[in-house]
Amino acid sequence: MIRWTKKRLIYLAGLVDGRGTVGMIKTGYRQYRYPAIRMCFIKKRWDLLDKLQDMYGGSISNCDTLGERRYWQVQGQKAIALLEKLLPHVKSAKRKREIKKVLKEAVRGRRKQKRIS
Numbered sequence: 288m289i290r291w292t293k294k295r296l297i298y299l300a301g302l303v304d305g306r307g308t309v310g311m312i313k314t315g316y317r318q319y320r321y322p323a324i325r326m327c328f329i330k331k332r333w334d335l336l337d338k339l340q341d342m343y344g345g346s347i348s349n350c351d352t353l354g355e356r357r358y359w360q361v362q363g364q365k366a367i368a369l370l371e372k373l374l375p376h377v378k379s380a381k382r383k384r385e386i387k388k389v390l391k392e393a394v395r396g397r398r399k400q401k402r403i404s
Contacts, residue, residue: 291372295342299369300376302326309370309385311392312362322393323362324369330355343369367393 311320327350345361
């Protein structure tokens with residue numbers, strides 16, 4: 288279970304502000320769009336990737352073919368929960384707008400998927 292301490296949320300909000308990408312990604316056969324958070328790091332910071340994965344879940348993959356950079360990504364419901372928690376702690380106005388847009392689109396997308404099912 289994730290412990291949502293204010294200190295951890297502020298730290299992660301700073302990472303998302305500085306190094307993160309927030310958006311909707313397409314996956315699967317029907318091209319459903321899911322919210323996602325992604326951060327790419329160089330080899331020196333891979334310890335941070337492991338900590339992010341341990342604390343918030345998600346996956347770690349290579350950013351490039353050389354294996355010099357890796358990224359941590361969380362998507363779907365975990366991303367929605369995390370974005371909702373991070374929103375009050377994000378400093379950048381641009382990043383706040385991106386997060387609000389993603390959350391709004393995610394809610395709209397869930398409604399569409401329920402109607403299709």
